[in-house]
Amino acid sequence: MRVAVCQLNSREDRDQNLRVARDLLERAAGAGAELAVLPEYVDYLGPGKTAPKPESADGEFAQFFGRAARELGIWVHAGSFHESGPDDEHTYNTSLVFSPQGELTATYRKIHLYDVEIAGRVSYQESRSVAPGAETVVAEIAGVPVGLSICYDLRFPELYRRLAIAGARVLVVPAAFMMHTGRDHWEVLLRARAIENQCYVIAAGQIGDHEPSRTCFGRSMVIDPWGTVLAQAPDDITIATADLDMPRLDRIRAELPSLANRRL
Template sequence: MPSTFRLGLCQIKVDTLKEKNLLLAQQAVQEAASKGCQIVALPEMFNCPYGNEFFPSYAEQFPHGATLQALSSLAKEHKIYLVGGSIPEKDQGSLYNTCFIFGPEGQILARHRKIHLFDIDIPGGITFKESDTLSPGNSITVFDTPFCRVGVAICYDIRFPELVRSVALKGAQLLLLPGAFNMTTGPAHWELTMRARALDNQIYVAAISPARDEKADYVAFGHSLVTTPWGDVLVQADEKPTILTADIDLNFLTQIRQQLPLLKHRREQVYF
């Protein structure tokens, strides 16, 4: 198993036209692959404006739909592991905020449905209720690559330490988080939360945001980033569209866990 690999995060703008969003995603994935990225990730709701009024009409059902077909084809064409951000998924009368993960042969490897729905009310900030249209997922998601085991969560999921700890205990060394923090929560908590989850669990955390669009009803913070098992920021974008790359060093992760063996020192019998 190689000790290093290159990760690509595609921070793209989201338009009201699904076809345009798929074209932007295609171009971004192609650029990331051309830069040697072996795992590539897209943002939360990359094919759909973030809003309850959009989710039903943009939703697709696996394995059908233009977005899912495009993701499979992109993964196969570029021989990459493609973490397809998230899209609205419809299944048996319910809608989910779902990330589909495809392997280098275009095969489906995993599917993560957002577990924690974003139902919040911050006076003077933002009010949103995903549960008005979406249903929650009920499964922790990890998948294997030749490089390492990877966990996937979506946006609000990152605020729940129990979930990320469970991902780490399942062997994940990297957590990929398609997320769209907003202009209230982003400046306050985006970097802080990613660094905290990485530090607590001694894993890499990569968070992939849409680029900022001030004209959108829901304005994403941007600032896609990768944090290290030591809790440092390895790379971080600004708010504009970009392809962010990071070389993930698993030897460094091993060293951190040997020097400060937090996971080995856990005493579950005391906690529960």
């Protein structure tokens, strides 16, 4: 199974963001990818006051990526977007997965929200405008069980263990990981989630500067169940591809059965 991570610098111009996303999906399909993964908030990453109106899971955002999946004949994990939430003050941070027929096959709402105060460096309270999801999701993609997550979820290993126990063989992490934490934690956490759950990890990130005063780390990557980085995107708007070898995953789980040996 060949996969692609698509790395963007989404900003205030939603139409331009979507054009770039579509171009990267075309490049992924041209490279032979069966699944392409986009980053968190792929359609808009900018000031809240100019953000697009939240949509339902069958709105314009979904129609755009469903059509792209159908026309390109690939599975598309559409990163995430602002889905209409439980009240007027809150949205959901939601991932959608589309089949090569353009059908919506899975929906995941981000569970862990980024509420962080670092004096003089960052102040961000995602929960002020985003409601948490409540359900873990393992989606069937091209016959492979795939566990879904978003960005800050990465710091909560119990989520990924639950996904692995539920049968996930691949874990997906669309993200807009901040530069000041990403340079030290991004790869370490991704490799840890791969090793401890004996799963492939596909992580697609935003790259570069975004208003207001946000810089994302990028370095989108694909990691195997041994913790080896199979592919990593450079610091640019681009794609990176890798082949997932499921028999290798089976061998790793058989030779070092840590997932099977768990007692808690």
